[in-house]
Amino acid sequence: MSELLRxxxxxxxxxxxxxxxxxDLTYRCNERCVHCYLDHDDHGEMNTAEIKELLDQMAxxxxxxxxxxxxxxLMRRDFFExxxxxxxxxxxxxxxxxxVMIHESEADRIQGLAPESVQISVYSxxxxxxxxxxxxxxxxKKSLAGARLLVERGVKVIFANVVMRDTFDDYAGVRALAxxxxxxxxxxxxxTPMMDGDRSILKLNLERAQLEQVLRDPSLHGAxxxxxxxxxxxxxxxxxxxxxxPCSASHTFCYVSPYGDVYPCVQFPLPTGNVxxxxxxxIWKHSPQMNEVRSITMNDLPVCSTCSHGGGSCTRCPGLAYxxxxxxxxxxxxxxxxxxxxxxxxxxxxxxxxxxxxxxxxQIQGAMGTALPA
Amino acid sequence: MSHxxxxxxxxxxxRMIGGEMMVLSARDSKLFSLNETxxxxxxxxxxxxxxxxxxxxxxxxxxxxxxxxxxRDAQELVxxxxxxxxxxVSDTPMEETS
Numbered sequence: 020m021s022e023l024l025r026x027x028x029x030x031x032x033x034x035x036x037x038x039x040x041x042x043d044l045t046y047r048c049n050e051r052c053v054h055c056y057l058d059h060d061d062h063g064e065m066n067t068a069e070i071k072e073l074l075d076q077m078a079x080x081x082x083x084x085x086x087x088x089x090x091x092x093l094m095r096r097d098f099f100e101x102x103x104x105x106x107x108x109x110x111x112x113x114x115x116x117x118x119v120m121i122h123e124s125e126a127d128r129i130q131g132l133a134p135e136s137v138q139i140s141v142y143s144x145x146x147x148x149x150x151x152x153x154x155x156x157x158x159x160k161k162s163l164a165g166a167r168l169l170v171e172r173g174v175k176v177i178f179a180n181v182v183m184r185d186t187f188d189d190y191a192g193v194r195a196l197a198x199x200x201x202x203x204x205x206x207x208x209x210x211t212p213m214m215d216g217d218r219s220i221l222k223l224n225l226e227r228a229q230l231e232q233v234l235r236d237p238s239l240h241g242a243x244x245x246x247x248x249x250x251x252x253x254x255x256x257x258x259x260x261x262x263x264x265p266c267s268a269s270h271t272f273c274y275v276s277p278y279g280d281v282y283p284c285v286q287f288p289l290p291t292g293n294v295x296x297x298x299x300x301x302i303w304k305h306s307p308q309m310n311e312v313r314s315i316t317m318n319d320l321p322v323c324s325t326c327s328h329g330g331g332s333c334t335r336c337p338g339l340a341y342x343x344x345x346x347x348x349x350x351x352x353x354x355x356x357x358x359x360x361x362x363x364x365x366x367x368x369x370x371x372x373x374x375x376x377x378x379x380x381x382q383i384q385g386a387m388g389t390a391l392p393a
Numbered sequence: 394m395s396h397x398x399x400x401x402x403x404x405x406x407x408r409m410i411g412g413e414m415m416v417l418s419a420r421d422s423k424l425f426s427l428n429e430t431x432x433x434x435x436x437x438x439x440x441x442x443x444x445x446x447x448x449x450x451x452x453x454x455x456x457x458x459x460x461x462x463x464x465r466d467a468q469e470l471v472x473x474x475x476x477x478x479x480x481x482v483s484d485t486p487m488e489e490t491s
Contacts, residue, residue, distance in 0.1 A: 023424050109407045
């Protein structure tokens, strides 16, 4: 992160400005990825006018970074109208897509909209593997064709490789493919639970040895292994813990679903309000749930505040902890990552062991109180 | 400087954050923070208003500075923003591109 970006984030946090928002336009998708945490039906998406009004409100609230995602964003017939409106409002727009529906004309229009980047999901460099994950025959070929059209037009393309147990050996191939096309590459070793609370897809996560290899591969994180994988420095002092915030969720970032529900983060499905009934800025500033998340410092985390990883090496996601039943608790997936990286057991692992019970898991509900169907 | 027109390039995002105009170039993902004067020029850069008129209205009137000094400063600011690829200039009016 550049110094100027850090300063801007600090200013936004100090002033309570929602600097970044992920807006999912739809959960509908032309792929059926085995690891996806969403359902793929339309339960009442916001219409074009509602989304434009929301964008107006978000611009007025100070939102600068707007990630437009889904589902597959091009499933929305009004996709270009929405992004054109967002760019007129001078958002820094990042798009997430599978690129299957990007042909010459779509690539031309995307280039014309000057997004900061277009992130494309690529699971393997081998068609038979990638297509088996997306369950869409020919999808790798189409995604790569779309990616090439964008790169040819000077659009920054990033291949996002969600690496899983059965595709672990392919991440180097995806990276080579990105290099060949002229795209950037990023890897994500975390499969998250489904939005209805179903955790069965977590079995797709990397095995510990695989996770260790990914986290200790200096070509992926750019840091020196002896620093990045060094033993943790110990828990934060109580004074520091009171000033240390778990992450940007609710502080400078939030997520809006296709139905207008606002959450602290896409991985933190705590309903805080709905923009169909309440103005975005009022949810952001006054939602009790948003303010509760905002009030939590490291000092309020009974297990993690005692953990030796708490001094800076921990990547604890409060949303994943929430999905395990307690937003102030540890996130077992992040404990696994800290352990895989450093070889030092976390306080969360010592407290709970490695067994995770499905009992007591949060069932995700829309802000209007309607449970999202599985 | 009487026939210089200034416009924002298409490949930028911008937002006023805490009283500072932040501009991000999509070309290279570089982030810029504009001072008050640069922000005034940035916001007035519609491609249709001559820079001289922008200076008269935005800088001389608003800040009570000498016209020649304001014009020189404005030109330097515009040159800087153009060199960073976030503004463009022309000797004829331009369509807004953002």
